[in-house]
Amino acid sequence: MRLSKRTEYGLRAVVQLAKLWPNDYVQSRDLAKSETLPNKFLEAILLALRRGGFLESKVGSGGGYRLARPPREISVGELIRRLEGRLTVMDIAKPGELLPGEIAVHLLNDKLTAAYDKVLDDLTLEQLLELVSKAGGLQQQMYYI
């Protein structure tokens, strides 16, 4: 199990934006620079997030992106589902009877998806930020040992 680069980059940009919230607009280029992400790719990702209602944007000189809502009201689950793009290639219910192996695979997939969703849906962007600052603190400390 691994998040795609697209998801990773999107998340990293959003984390940046959340840290700045509710300040003014930040440009894609700056976001890309401060997390060292490919700019053009990031642009496409940010655009998708705007369409998904997670970001607001302002075009033109002095424009950029910012969160559309406070971090406390943004679910990491929704965010990631949008990023993964998974256009829900949902298993179309097969006609007729399933083979035993197919049932097993189905059951397992359902269990895994449920576990995955639980982790993601129980987490807001605000909470994630908190975890990050804790972990960041530890990281700092380690340099002084």
Added chain:
Amino acid sequence: MRLSKRTEYGLRAVVQLAKLWPNDYVQSRDLAKSETLPNKFLEAILLALRRGGFLESKVGSGGGYRLARPPREISVGELIRRLEGRLTVMDIAKPGELLPGEIAVHLLNDKLTAAYDKVLDDLTLEQLLELVSKAGGLQQQMYYI
């Protein structure tokens, strides 16, 4: 999150073998036929499972595969980890300090992996079989409503 075909096929074959346990050897061709899987691909998968210690095989006429251990002693987690092939492209610890976004991605990946592993490691092949037969029963019932 979705299991690969390789994993799916391997699991389906193993489910078949578990249903027959502790009977005699079953041939790849028969396994492929009864779950409608591509035979040559399945062969490669079964081979990997044998190398992983999940199956025993006998070559030559009258040969085939069978589980190396009773289903109760086979963990679905171990099985799937072998199937996924994940040659543990583990994040090599980056030198220096992590960016906040990177920390967030890391945290999330860890949480997701833990949840995933928990589901898989808490399940034996025997238990999975039981779930399948329950679900299969329900499926049968639905036809008679």
Added chain:
DNA sequence: CGAATTCGTACTATTTTAGTAGGAATTCCA
């Protein structure tokens, strides 16, 4: 011996992921 089967390698095709190129549309501001 000859048929049946696993074992093994090497190749091909398809799909998904990760980007890049190039420019139109909009907005600010001097």
Added chain:
DNA sequence: TGGAATTCCTACTAAAATAGTACGAATTCG
């Protein structure tokens, strides 16, 4: 009012992962 800055948009391209196939050697049974 014109140009610089920025998002927005479409269409490619490149690379990697996935899903197989082809072909045959090695082994075993009867």
